[in-house]
Amino acid sequence: MNLSITFRQMSATDAVKGYATEKVAKLQKFLRQPLHGQVTLSCQKTVHMAEADIHAGPDHFHAHEESEDMYASIDKVIDKLERQIREVHGTHKKKGAERTSDRLMADGPNLADERGTSKAPTKD
Numbered sequence: 001m002n003l004s005i006t007f008r009q010m011s012a013t014d015a016v017k018g019y020a021t022e023k024v025a026k027l028q029k030f031l032r033q034p035l036h037g038q039v040t041l042s043c044q045k046t047v048h049m050a051e052a053d054i055h056a057g058p059d060h061f062h063a064h065e066e067s068e069d070m071y072a073s074i075d076k077v078i079d080k081l082e083r084q085i086r087e088v089h090g091t092h093k094k095k096g097a098e099r100t101s102d103r104l105m106a107d108g109p110n111l112a113d114e115r116g117t118s119k120a121p122t123k124d
Helices: 014-030 070-091 097-115
Strands: 002-008 036-044 047-056 059-067
Touching: 002 014, 014 036, 014 047, 014 070, 036 070, 047 070, 059 070
Parallel strands: 002 036
Antiparallel strands: 036 047, 047 059
């Protein structure tokens, strides 16, 4: 994991830096490749902003959030990134998975007919 944290218009504290690093590190379990990230934390009067860019192989994720608390902003950004990662990995299917299920569904009734276990309605 390669992560850089930038503080703008605020003092850099070890507590905030450690919190952001810890939260971004938890995203690694959702990714298949090592992540490279840039987190920017800034403060303008009473508005605390957190922005994150995460790159893992061919996938790129970006989130931006504002709130009155820096820790809340970081949490919201991590939630957005986690949602984006889950959406990307949720749409991927294993190679041939759809074809296999279609084939099994098509063969299901035919196997029963061949074995003679299924009876067709007859007219008497």
